[in-house]
Every structure is written in C-alpha cells, then in structure tokens.
Amino acid sequence: MKSKIISVVLCLGVVLSLMLVPGTVLKVVSAQANDWGFEIQPNVTKVGFNQDFTVNATVTRYSGASDSYVMYMQFNGTLLDVTAVDTPATLPNGQAPFLPGSPTWDNATGWVRVEYAKYPGSADINQTFTFCTIHFRSGAVSGTSPLNFTTIDAVNITTVMLGGNDYLNWTYVVNGTVKVGVPTLTVNVTPAGTGTVKANGTTLTGYPNTTNRSWGATVTLLAVNSTEGYGFVNWTGDVANPNAISTTVTMDDFTKNVTANFAELPPAINVTPLNLTFNGNVGGNVTNQTLSICNGGGYTLNWTANITGPNATIFSMSPMDGTNLGAPQCNSTQVAVTTPGLAAGIYPPISPFPKR
Numbered sequence: 257m258k259s260k261i262i263s264v265v266l267c268l269g270v271v272l273s274l275m276l277v278p279g280t281v282l283k284v285v286s287a288q289a290n291d292w293g294f295e296i297q298p299n300v301t302k303v304g305f306n307q308d309f310t311v312n313a314t315v316t317r318y319s320g321a322s323d324s325y326v327m328y329m330q331f332n333g334t335l336l337d338v339t340a341v342d343t344p345a346t347l348p349n350g351q352a353p354f355l356p357g358s359p360t361w362d363n364a365t366g367w368v369r370v371e372y373a374k375y376p377g378s379a380d381i382n383q384t385f386t387f388c389t390i391h392f393r394s395g396a397v398s399g400t401s402p403l404n405f406t407t408i409d410a411v412n413i414t415t416v417m418l419g420g421n422d423y424l425n426w427t428y429v430v431n432g433t434v435k436v437g438v439p440t441l442t443v444n445v446t447p448a449g450t451g452t453v454k455a456n457g458t459t460l461t462g463y464p465n466t467t468n469r470s471w472g473a474t475v476t477l478l479a480v481n482s483t484e485g486y487g488f489v490n491w492t493g494d495v496a497n498p499n500a501i502s503t504t505v506t507m508d509d510f511t512k513n514v515t516a517n518f519a520e521l522p523p524a525i526n527v528t529p530l531n532l533t534f535n536g537n538v539g540g541n542v543t544n545q546t547l548s549i550c551n552g553g554g555y556t557l558n559w560t561a562n563i564t565g566p567n568a569t570i571f572s573m574s575p576m577d578g579t580n581l582g583a584p585q586c587n588s589t590q591v592a593v594t595t596p597g598l599a600a601g602i603y604p605p606i607s608p609f610p611k612r
Contacts, residue, residue, distance in 0.1 A: 292317055292416040293428030294327065294387070296403050302435045302471040302508075303394045308339070309434070310391055311403060313370070315416065316384040322423055325372040327387055328412045332401035333366030335394065335436045341370060342389040359388065369412065398437030398510060405429045439507040441467045441475060443514050450486040450518040454478040469507040478502045479516045485554030485583035489517045521583075524553030534593045538600050542593045549578060550586035557581040561589070570594045 293316040300309045313327055341359040346352050353372040361368035370388045405414040407426065416423045442464045443453050453460050455467055456476050469475055479488040479501050488501050493514040495503040505512050528548045536542035551557035560577040570593055578587040 292322075292424045293430075294405055294414055294424065295428075295430035296329065296405070296432050298403065298432055298434055301433065304438055304471065305394060305396045305436070307394050308391065309394070310389050311432075312389050313387045314384055315387045316428075317416065322416045322418050323374050324415075324417045325387065326413065326415045326417070327370045328406055328408075328414050329368050329390075330402065330404050330406050331366045331368075331392075332399065333363050334397055335399050335401040336366070336392050336434070337363040337395065338368050338390055339393050340391040341368065342391070343370065343372075344386060344388075347372075347374075348383050348385050367412070392434075394434075394436045399435075401434050401436060402431065403434060404431045435471075435510065437510055438468045439471060439473075439510055439512060441469055441505060441507065441512045441514070443467070443477070443516070445516050445518065447486075447518065450483045451488060451516060452480045452482045453514075453516050454480060471507060473507045475505045475507060476502065477505060477514060477516075479518075481518070483518070485520055485551075486518045487521045487554075489519045491516055521554035523551050523555050523557035523581075523583075525557060525559060526550040526552035532591055536593075536595055538595075538598070540595065542595050544590045544592045547573075547589050547591060548586050549581075549589060551581045551583045554583050557583075559587075570598065 295314050297312045297314065298309060299311070303309050313329070315325060315327075338361040341361065343353065343355060343359065351374065354374065356371060356373060358371040359369060368390055372387075407413045413422075414424065414429065441455070443455070443460050444464050445451050445453060453465075454477070457478075459480075460467065467475075477491070477495065479491070481487050491498045491503055491514060494505055494512040495514055496505070497503045505514060527550075532545045532547070534542045534545070549559055558577075558579045559581065561573050563571050563573065572592045572594070574590050574592070575587070576589075578589075581587060
C-alpha cells in the first residue's frame with residue numbers, strides 16, 4: 257500500500273480546532289424516369305423470440321407499360337417463418353389482380369414468392385402501392401435475418417415485365433434486415449469486489465452479471481462505493497455518460513458490455529469532534545478531552561499534530577502523531593490544558609477547520 261502523509265495542525269485556545277493540509281431505417285425509393293422500384297418495410301427491425309411482425313413490400317411504377325409483377329424474397333429460415341401473405345383486393349387502377357398460384361413460400365429454405373398479372377386492357381399503374389404484406393413469426397434462435405429481393409434465375413426474380421422484358425432497375429431495390437433475440441447486458445466491476453452496480457434500482461451481484469432487457473429499453477446504472485478506501489472513477493463500454501456515477505445504456509444491439517471502474521482513494525483525515533471547549537475554575541484542574549483521528553480515505557495515513565495559536569503553551573496532546581493508519585482506522589489522542597497562572601476570563605476562539 258502506498259503511504260501519503262497528512263499533517264494535522266492543532267490551533268489551541270479556549271476552542272481547540274484542527275487545520276488540515278488538502279436502429280435501422282429503410283429509405284423510400286426515389287422516383288426516376290423509366291424505372292421501377294421495389295422496397296421492403298418491416299414494421300419492426302428488432303424482435304424478441306416467438307414474436308409476430310409484418311413486412312410491407314411496395315412497388316413503384318415511374319413510367320413504361322407493364323403487364324405482370326413478380327416479387328421473390330429470401331430470408332433466414334432458421335430465424336423466421338412466414339405465417340401468411342396478404343395481397344390487395346384491387347390495384348390502384350381499380351382492377352383485381354390475377355394471381356396465378358400465388359402467393360407461395362418455403363420456410364425451410366427461406367423464400368416467399370408473390371406474382372400478379374393484369375387483366376387484358378386494364379390501365380397501367382402509375383403510383384406506389386403496397387404489393388403485399390408478409391406476416392412473419394420469429395423463432396427461438398438469436399441472429400440477423402436478411403430480407404432480400406433476389407435475381408437468382410429467370411423464374412425466381414423480382415420483376416416488373418411486359419412481354420418478358422424486365423423493367424426493374426435494380427439500383428432502386430431496397431432490402432433490409434431483422435434482428436431476432438433478446439439483448440443482453442453484461443456488467444463488470446474492476447478491481448473485482450471494490451464496488452457494486454445497481455441497474456434500474458436493483459443491485460447486480462456476482463460479476464459478470466447478465467441481465468436481459470427488451471429491445472430499445474433504457475437501463476439506468478448506478479455505481480455504488482461499497483469497499484472502504486475505494487471510490488468510483490468512471491465507466492467504460494456502452495454507456496451514455498462515462499464520467500457520471502449514474503449513467504444509462506440503450507439496449508439497441510444483441511450485446512451491451514459495461515465496466516464500472518473503481519480506484520483506491522488517497523488518504524483523508526477525519527477528526528471528531530471538530531471543536532473542544534474547556535471550562536474550569538481559576539486554580540483548579542480541567543478535565544482532559546479526547547480527539548478521534550481517522551483515515552476517511554484510502555492508502556495509509558501518517559499524521560502529525562502541531563499546537564499553534566494564542567496561548568498554545570497551555571495545551572498538550574498525547575500522542576502527537578500516528579502512523580500506518582489504514583481506512584477506516586482511527587487513533588485517539590488526549591488533549592490536556594494547564595490552567596495554573598491563567599486569569600479568569602473567556603479566551604478567544606481559534607479559527608474552525610478550513611475546507612478540505
């Protein structure tokens with residue numbers, strides 16, 4: 257243990273005092289001439305285990321005639337299952353779409369296919385509309401699932417066609433991802449055992465400590481000094497304010513790791529009581545009084561007392577010093593007053609303790 261010396265100066269009079277030395281957002285497709293655009297918009301981008309959510313697939317026709325629309329999308333079949341696909345009753349032109357054997361999907365492989373064909377003579381579609389709504393259910397395994405339109409072959413391809421010609425400009429295809437699982441918070445204290453951490457008011461014990469939280473939740477962490485001689489320094493890891501004793505963590509990813517750092521404090525002298533008042537009769541004896549000198553910090557405290565001030569010669573202390581005082585250890589010292597020769601009266605007080 258390091259040793260630091262703090263001298264205690266006693267200024268003594270009628271009053272005895274001590275003087276100290278100190279998430280993911282999907283962009284909407286922009287309209288461009290002679291282009292088609294597809295995009296997918298999950299109503300959530302992060303889900304827990306065994307939760308339902310939906311994905312809207314939209315298509316935009318900017319110009320050019322068309323007579324069929326095919327959406328083929330892949331996903332991670334280990335993480336997600338399609339439970340249903342909704343298609344519009346009518347297209348924006350008021351006509352019902354013709355769906356030849358559509359929609360279809362395969363949860364084992366991880367794909368879903370929706371195909372429209374227009375009735376002959378129907379008007380072209382000249383606006384963005386919801387192509388379909390896919391209902392998903394998450395599994396019980398953590399991971400990130402892509403939601404990707406594909407061009408893997410002539411049949412399984414996201415297209416807008418007229419007579420077999422592909423009018424889709426793939427630079428306007430917007431894909432996405434969905435994170436499945438429960439975010440985990442791991443909290444450590446270093447050095448181990450020198451402090452504790454409270455999360456939303458609950459003390460976390462046993463480090464590292466794992467606490468599951470819902471997506472997007474804000475966890476309030478409080479560092480608590482629990483070992484004599486040690487104090488909080490800062491946080492490291494995924495916290496909002498690393499220097500505040502109380503900070504927050506936003507659970508927006510699978511893992512969040514936080515460490516509360518503590519360090520041994522320098523020695524700090526605590527003396528009680530802060531004032532001693534002696535009363536007596538002329539020519540009589542005055543009862544000795546006791547001071548308690550403690551290390552209220554860390555490391556090792558060595559202290560020395562010097563009696564100064566008006567009438568300092570009438571005061572004495574035993575002992576006058578102490579060594580190797582660890583936190584929160586204390587020494588006791590006796591303060592005596594020699595009264596013979598003192599005239600009756602009230603002796604002026606000595607200044608109180610300065611701020612540490």
